[in-house]
Amino acid sequence: MVEVFAVASGKGGTGKTTSTVALGMALADRYDVTVVDADTGMANLLFHAGLSEAETTLHDVLADDAAIDEATYERFGMTVVPCGTSLDGFRDADPARLREVVATLAADTDVILLDSPPALDSRTAVLPIVMADRIVVVLQPTIPAISDGLKVQEYATSYGTGVAGILFNKVREDERIDDVAEKTERYFDGPTLAAIPESERAREARRAGRPLLAHAADCDAAAAYRRAADALSVDSGESGDVADRFRSAVIPETL
Structure with missing residues (x-):
């Protein structure tokens, strides 16, 4: 059975796309993994995956101008x-079509990671969280980031989406992450998967348009992402027509 994770945060700048791609690469050692840029308004996945010249993107699929296999x-x-970066492409895309996209992809993969929008500010922005089986909440160890992450969890669980775990990112050397994680786990449903240290190598990877695990596979941050992937349990059991549950995902009427 395919399992769908929404990699989510309550605010921008937490390193959500970097984390999505890093988890995807680490999980790909054991599973067939598909990573989808579900942040249709602020596309970043194509840069992280070195696809800035991609001719066809998810925007074309969501506008009903291309088949999904043309954008993979x-x-x-x-x-x-990936999504594209043009404003016209964003305007023409119908985010509700994401349900059919995920349903189609689900037939031929083990794990889907949805790089989700960073804020719960519209009905379609929360659709990836509603469709997911579980969320991975990306946090920085600050009170505002944790507070916003709790809002994401509250919304997810209200629609029956579970919490796979918490991923602390951009952790400085002077931050006592064990103390923060212990206190945070009192409020989050999932465990702390890992604490990713702040890393110049991650910034280098973004500038180079390469995933961190490809650019600097031996750095401390890459090792921490691999530990996070190892800690992320994946349900790979048998099922029937799993695509039906994605096609029928309800776009929330209110936020």
Whole structure:
């Protein structure tokens, strides 16, 4: 059975896309992994996956101008479905079509990671969280980031989406992450998967347009992402027509 994770945060700048791609690469050692840029308004996945020249993107699929297989690319051991960067492409895309996209992809992969929008500010922005089986909440160890992450969890669980775990990112050397994680786990449903140290190598990878695990596979941050992937349990049991549950995902009427 395919399992769908929404990689989510309550605010921008937490390193959500970096984390999505890193988890995808690490999980791809054991599973068939598909990473989807579900943040249709602020596309970043194509840059992280070195796909800035992608001719067809998810925007074309959501506008009903292309089939999903035309917007899928094999990169770094994963299948990647990026969005484009043009304003016209965003305007023409119908985010509700994401349900059919995920349903189609679900038939031929083990794990889908949805790089989700960073804020719960519209009905379609929360659709990836509603469709997911579980969320991975990306946090920085600050009170505002944790507070916003709790809002994401509250929304997810209200629609029956579970919490796979918490991923602390951009952790400075002077931050006592064990103390923060212990206190945070009192409020989050899932465990702390890992604490990713702040890393110049991650910034280098973004500038180079390569995933961190490809750019600097031996750095401390890459090792922490691999630990997070190892801690992330994946349900790979048998099921029937799993695509039906994605096609029938309800777009919330209110936020």
